[in-house]
Amino acid sequence: MTSVEKALFDLPADIVVKDQDIVSKYTTDFRHLYAGRTVAVLRPRSVAEVQLVVRTLAAHGVPVVPQGGNTSYCTAATPNRDGSEVVVSLERLNKVREVDAENLSMTVDAGCVLSDLHDIASENDLMLPLSLGSQQSCQIGGNLSTNAGGIAVVKYGMARELVLGLEAVLPDGSLFSDLNPLRKNNAGYDVKQLFIGGEGTLGIITGTSLKLVRKPRALVTAFLAISDISVLSTLLDRAQRFTGDAVTSFEYVSNSSLDLLLGKRPNLRRPLEEPSDHYVLLEAATSSHLLDLQGAAEALLEEAMSDGLVTDGTVAANEEHRRHFWHLRENIPEGEVLNGGSVKHDVSVRTSRLAAFITEASEIVKSRSNKAILSVYGHVGDGNVHFNVVPPHGAQPAEFKENFEQSVSPLIYSLAARMGGSFSAEYGIGRSKLELLAEFGDPGKIALMRKLKTALDPKGSMNPGKVIP
Numbered sequence: 450m451t452s453v454e455k456a457l458f459d460l461p462a463d464i465v466v467k468d469q470d471i472v473s474k475y476t477t478d479f480r481h482l483y484a485g486r487t488v489a490v491l492r493p494r495s496v497a498e499v500q501l502v503v504r505t506l507a508a509h510g511v512p513v514v515p516q517g518g519n520t521s522y523c524t525a526a527t528p529n530r531d532g533s534e535v536v537v538s539l540e541r542l543n544k545v546r547e548v549d550a551e552n553l554s555m556t557v558d559a560g561c562v563l564s565d566l567h568d569i570a571s572e573n574d575l576m577l578p579l580s581l582g583s584q585q586s587c588q589i590g591g592n593l594s595t596n597a598g599g600i601a602v603v604k605y606g607m608a609r610e611l612v613l614g615l616e617a618v619l620p621d622g623s624l625f626s627d628l629n630p631l632r633k634n635n636a637g638y639d640v641k642q643l644f645i646g647g648e649g650t651l652g653i654i655t656g657t658s659l660k661l662v663r664k665p666r667a668l669v670t671a672f673l674a675i676s677d678i679s680v681l682s683t684l685l686d687r688a689q690r691f692t693g694d695a696v697t698s699f700e701y702v703s704n705s706s707l708d709l710l711l712g713k714r715p716n717l718r719r720p721l722e723e724p725s726d727h728y729v730l731l732e733a734a735t736s737s738h739l740l741d742l743q744g745a746a747e748a749l750l751e752e753a754m755s756d757g758l759v760t761d762g763t764v765a766a767n768e769e770h771r772r773h774f775w776h777l778r779e780n781i782p783e784g785e786v787l788n789g790g791s792v793k794h795d796v797s798v799r800t801s802r803l804a805a806f807i808t809e810a811s812e813i814v815k816s817r818s819n820k821a822i823l824s825v826y827g828h829v830g831d832g833n834v835h836f837n838v839v840p841p842h843g844a845q846p847a848e849f850k851e852n853f854e855q856s857v858s859p860l861i862y863s864l865a866a867r868m869g870g871s872f873s874a875e876y877g878i879g880r881s882k883l884e885l886l887a888e889f890g891d892p893g894k895i896a897l898m899r900k901l902k903t904a905l906d907p908k909g910s911m912n913p914g915k916v917i918p
């Protein structure tokens with residue numbers, strides 16, 4: 450008997466899935482970049498069962514790969530290829546433990562799907578302001594483990610900023626519990642922060658207390674054609690001033706990204722009649738029913754057009770109109786997939802350097818691979834741009850992407866580093882960005898990460914081969 454078989458023998462049979470037809474969905478990542486192997490997936494239903502699983506696997510020296518919705522963009526949630534690791538899926542740990550509407554908080558199991566939590570907050574006239582394209586399948590435990598960003602970071606911050614309390618099972622099976630929805634709690638080190646963005650390498654998050662906000666009473670969404678990317682930060686600043694800092698989303702969409710989608714989905718309408726090279730999808734929200742956001746947006750549009758920042762634009766007239774704008778933005782990744790996929794660069798720089806970054810990075814691509822199709826878009830209100838490159842028409846996508854990643858991507862990352870930016874704005878490190886962390890990470894920080902990992906997980910059994918170069 451192997452160590453894995455011995456460990457499985459010691460666990461309740463009804464939490465063990467061995468059918469390889471089912472197991473394969475847990476061993477391949479969302480983008481099909483990495484196919485691992487595992488003998489079994491474990492699906493505990495309670496915190497006590499997560500502890501039992503971790504303790505039992507640890508006793509047999511079997512490494513654990515925690516998994517949420519398996520939507521990671523950096524192959525962080527898949528096991529290795531030799532079958533020695535076991536996937537622990539949190540999908541059955543999915544209860545809402547408490548909603549405290551007065552305290553603007555909810556305490557939930559880690560396996561709750563993000564969009565289900567949106568619904569529950571909404572039933573309480575509140576909102577959980579974390580929103581990403583994968584929200585129908587990603588889980589809150591995965592969101593915290595990756596410190597997810599998404600479309601509302603401008604106003605509400607990354608996932609970390611929404612966490613009040615956290616509970617996690619440590620690599621030896623013991624429980625760390627700081628699950629308290631307090632806004633102020635300075636009683637010792639804020640240890641929970643280690644698990645946020647830890648990508649499952651320090652323990653398994655089992656529960657969290659989250660901040661909620663009041664549901665917006667007024668919401669305004671506009672699709673704007675801008676004269677040039679150099680106006681992005683001025684326009685954001687102006688939008689914040691006009692709306693009283695109510696901007697929740699400030700998304701850049703290049704026309705080439707939009708064309709990739711519209712070319713394959715002819716049933717979708719263009720957002721504005723005349724095409725433009727650059728667009729901004731802007732949304733602002735307030736919980737006050739007294740503030741005239743619509744008026745503020747119209748005044749912004751008028752002034753920005755007369756100043757030449759904006760060349761055309763429309764404010765969504767109704768919810769259907771608004772959904773159409775968001776549908777276009779959120780389906781850009783699909784447009785890329787339909788055109789052979791993309792080489793993704795999830796870069797951030799300070800907002801004041803964003804336009805310069807996009808311009809210089811585009812020049813690098815043009816000089817090295819002039820037929821490659823640029824697909825540039827993203828949450829630029831927080832300095833995050835998805836600077837993606839799609840294979841030229843007629844090229845072999847896999848071959849193009851491999852060559853590009855080896856020869857051009859390093860130049861793009863070096864540019865980001867020179868501009869004081871990051872090679873990983875929101876997707877994390879996982880397995881696929883280890884070399885980038887080794888190259889661009891601060892050596893002192895990496896050394897401290899190693900010390901923390903050794904202190905919490907001396908046997909290296911939690912999600913091995915991820916995050917730490």
Ligand SMILES: Cc1cc2nc3c(=O)[nH]c(=O)nc-3n(C[C@H](O)[C@H](O)[C@H](O)COP(=O)(O)OP(=O)(O)OC[C@H]3O[C@@H](n4cnc5c(N)ncnc54)[C@H](O)[C@@H]3O)c2cc1C
Pocket residue numbers: 479514515516517518519520521522525526539559560580581582583586587588589590591592593594595596597598599600647648649650652653654655782875876879912915
């Ligand atoms: C269409 C699409 C759009 C996306 N848009 C965004 C975006 O806008 N912003 C953004 O930040 N990301 C985005 N992502 C990436 C991804 O959805 C996020 O990283 C998300 O937070 C991952 O959640 P998950 O539940 O799927 O986690 P998984 O992919 O299952 O796991 C991710 C990491 O977290 C660990 N993990 C999962 N659950 C736990 C747990 N309970 N305890 C400890 N570790 C755990 C895993 O081991 C792994 O290291 C997008 C992905 C897709 C497919």
